[in-house]
Amino acid sequence: MVVLEVALELYVLMLVLHRVQAAMRLSGNADEAMERTIRGQLGASRFVPFAVFEMRVWYYGLFMRRGERLRFRGEQHFSYDKNGGNVSNQFAFLMVMLFEMPLMHMFLHLALSKPWLAWTLDILSLMSMLYLLAEYRASQWRPISLDYNALLIRNGVLTGDREVAYGLIESVVRCEDGIRRQRGILRFRQSGRLNVEIRLRENSKLATAFGGEQSVSRIYLSLDHPDAFIDALRQRL
Incomplete structure (x- = not known):
């Protein structure tokens, strides 16, 4: 592997x-x-x-x-990096990992009898660090966008352009942060606070991040300027 x-x-x-x-x-x-x-x-x-x-x-x-x-594709772009100190929290977590890695490296090579296993864990740790760094940088530049016919959701480095056709959207309103994971709900929060709820029409299906489809009833976003986004989306609806 x-x-x-x-x-x-x-x-x-x-x-x-x-x-x-x-x-x-x-x-x-x-x-x-x-x-x-x-x-x-x-x-x-x-x-x-x-x-x-x-x-x-x-x-x-x-x-x-x-x-x-x-x-990026889209006519209007909206950021999510500053909401709730999103990328600041990501940066702090990166610094903690960076400080911990040399200590963990030394501990693994002292504690494990097989050096190849310690080096394998080191490589996996470095790959995790690379992912977190990419997430931190992508969160600052990959926006959520409104195109001429669809909402395009990007969230850090994980997802591509998740398209939500305007015809599938029933309403968009402000929301509170305490939204739990449920079937049929998509949450794009990272380290910020959820503040926008998008309700989809009944039996709506969206493409998943890695192919296939899933039934979705509501989408929650964490944006720097939620009111500006809501006004812009309502105009397009």
Whole structure:
């Protein structure tokens, strides 16, 4: 499993270096460039969503420069990085992990009799660190957007453009933060506070992050400027 994971990461890394950067120079849209590159290599494979996710982690974690130059699909964009100290909390957690890793590395190599097992755990810890760094950076630049025919939900580095057609939306209102996990509910909060509720029409189905569909009745968002988003979405509805 470790060998397969390393091979996958090196393959994705090479794609990022040689293809995505070239495609971005033409449009500035990193997300579209990554998806085009992966689909060009893998076609219609079911593995595509996972490979695109891995590519986003590498790109936002290590290769992104000048985030203000990135372009994203949509006509209006709304941020979520400052709500409830979202990215500040993420940064603090990163610093805790960064301080802990050398100590954990030393402890593992002293406590475990098999060095290869300790090194395997070290590699997994570094990969987790890379994901958290990518999440922190992507949260600052990947917005939630309103396009001409759909709401586009992005949330850190995990999901691509989750499309919600305006025809599926019944209403949008302010909400409180204490929303529990339930079947048919999507919550996009990270380290912020939920403040927008979007109700969908009965029997609405949305694409999942990694392919397939799921029934969804409500979507909750955590935005920096919820009232501006609600007004803009209501105008489009």
